[in-house]
Amino acid sequence: MIDYFPKSEILFQKGDKHEIIREINIRLAGFGGNVPTDEFTERTEKMIKQFQRDYMQVEETGVVDIKVIQAIDRFQEEYPIETYFAQAKCKCSTLKLVKGDKACGGFGNGKFEQQKQNANTIEMYRKYEYPGLHRTLFWVLRAWKFYLYHLDQRNMKIELVKSGYRCWSDNNAHNFRQSTNHMGKALDIHMIYNNTKISLENLCDDAREVMISYCNAHYRWNVGNVISLEVGMREKTPKDTAIAATWIHFDVRSFELKYLEDKYFVKSAEQVNGLSMQSLIINKG
Ligand SMILES: [Zn+2]
Numbered sequence: 001m002i003d004y005f006p007k008s009e010i011l012f013q014k015g016d017k018h019e020i021i022r023e024i025n026i027r028l029a030g031f032g033g034n035v036p037t038d039e040f041t042e043r044t045e046k047m048i049k050q051f052q053r054d055y056m057q058v059e060e061t062g063v064v065d066i067k068v069i070q071a072i073d074r075f076q077e078e079y080p081i082e083t084y085f086a087q088a089k090c091k092c093s094t095l096k097l098v099k100g101d102k103a104c105g106g107f108g109n110g111k112f113e114q115q116k117q118n119a120n121t122i123e124m125y126r127k128y129e130y131p132g133l134h135r136t137l138f139w140v141l142r143a144w145k146f147y148l149y150h151l152d153q154r155n156m157k158i159e160l161v162k163s164g165y166r167c168w169s170d171n172n173a174h175n176f177r178q179s180t181n182h183m184g185k186a187l188d189i190h191m192i193y194n195n196t197k198i199s200l201e202n203l204c205d206d207a208r209e210v211m212i213s214y215c216n217a218h219y220r221w222n223v224g225n226v227i228s229l230e231v232g233m234r235e236k237t238p239k240d241t242a243i244a245a246t247w248i249h250f251d252v253r254s255f256e257l258k259y260l261e262d263k264y265f266v267k268s269a270e271q272v273n274g275l276s277m278q279s280l281i282i283n284k285g
């Protein structure tokens with residue numbers, strides 16, 4: 001492509017505020033964790049440094065230049081999520097539904113809209129069917145995959161997204177399940193590993209620990225604005241009610257309400273990706 005920018009020009013740095021920074025905070029969220037804010041925060045700086053160190057393998061500057069922008073586009077292309085996104089659609093249309101329930105098109109029917117952005121409702125109990133899957137989930141999935149495959153060296157592989165969106169019709173068809181985490185905020189991942197000496201339970205716990213180390217995921221939901229994980233066999237206590245023994249459940253439930261606005265929930269892999277970073281920068285003028 002044409003070289004629009006001198007290689008060393010700083011495009012964004014700590015203290016800046018811009019819609020493109022929001023995109024960077026979404027797309028690199030798996031590198032140490034972040035929320036979709038338009039501000040270049042301390043966390044953004046740490047995230048850029050981690051991306052430079054681990055993915056780009058260049059000197060950590062913590063500022064965004066055109067090389068970082070190009071590397072984000074490369075990272076997107078190297079880790080496609082189209083198949084995972086298709087697997088994450090609600091499967092209620094394949095089920096025998098409870099009488100009176102309607103199948104959704106893959107992302108709910110917008111039920112319980114009155115609870116949308118209602119600060120009086122605890123996120124765990126919010127019944128609102130978000131209008132898609134949160135973009136951050138798939139960008140974290142990408143980064144986690146990068147770490148699983150390249151740095152971790154244990155050859156753990158993501159098999160598939162077993163469960164993504166689960167609308168109320170789907171819940172009802174599963175014995176009137178009450179959980180709402182999967183209404184756009186969560187993914188369940190199945191893993192494979194060609195080492196029969198390691199149990200599936202241990203494999204899932206090992207993979208979870210990679211997400212904790214590199215993506216700053218946390219067990220349970222006590223810490224805000226991070227990726228939350230259901231515990232596995234290694235971490236469970238008698239108090240835990242949600243246990244993911246043989247799969248990995250991660251979600252964005254602990255995000256503040258402003259990071260759970262409808263605009264972050266999307267219905268296609270194209271919308272997860274958005275325009276390339278390079279075209280956003282060129283159009284910025
Ligand atoms: Zn459905």
Ligand SMILES: [Zn+2]
Nearest residue numbers: 186187188249
């Ligand atoms: Zn789950």
